[in-house]
Amino acid sequence: MITVVAIGKKHEDWVYPGIExxxxxxxxPYDVRWVLLPHSSLEGDRARQEESERILSRxxxxxxxxxxxxxxxxxxxxxxxxxxxxxxxxxxxxxxVIGGAYGVDxxxxxxxxxxxxxxxxVFPHQLVRxxxxxxxxxxxxxxxxxxxxxx
Numbered sequence: 835m836i837t838v839v840a841i842g843k844k845h846e847d848w849v850y851p852g853i854e855x856x857x858x859x860x861x862x863p864y865d866v867r868w869v870l871l872p873h874s875s876l877e878g879d880r881a882r883q884e885e886s887e888r889i890l891s892r893x894x895x896x897x898x899x900x901x902x903x904x905x906x907x908x909x910x911x912x913x914x915x916x917x918x919x920x921x922x923x924x925x926x927x928x929x930x931v932i933g934g935a936y937g938v939d940x941x942x943x944x945x946x947x948x949x950x951x952x953x954x955x956v957f958p959h960q961l962v963r964x965x966x967x968x969x970x971x972x973x974x975x976x977x978x979x980x981x982x983x984x985x
Contacts, residue, residue, distance in 0.1 A: 838867070846960050881934065889942055896926060897926065902950055905951065952966075
């Protein structure tokens with residue numbers, strides 16, 4: 835099972851069908867569980883700290899944590915597949931983290947086994963959710979050796 839901990843509201847109407855499309859295709863251990871945490875009522879650094887504490891309260895000590903952050907390392911899909919397969923081979927649960935509008939503080943960055951950037955571009959959080967679930971599906975297909983991903 836893969837858990838996605840994200841700051842924000844439920845999936846918006848325009849993105850939900852896409853997320854649902856990929857989720858329906860996923861099979862264990864790639865099935866996704868979403869933990870959506872509300873935005874902080876604070877602003878700036880105080881919001882970042884408060885949201886980061888709530889994020890970390892949802893992460894188990896043994897989880898392999900992948901933080902999505904624009905300052906992170908870029909991976910191609912086969913590299914991501916290899917990383918996730920290695921975590922599953924060591925019986926580690928995988929938790930992806932999508933921070934709020936102010937990002938996350940250093941406690942979350944230090945807890946992450948990988949800080950991953952989807953792109954040099956910045957995307958809205960709702961779109962990041964869709965991109966993430968598609969990449970999880972792509973990783974599953976790479977691992978299963980299907981023709982979905984063309985290298």
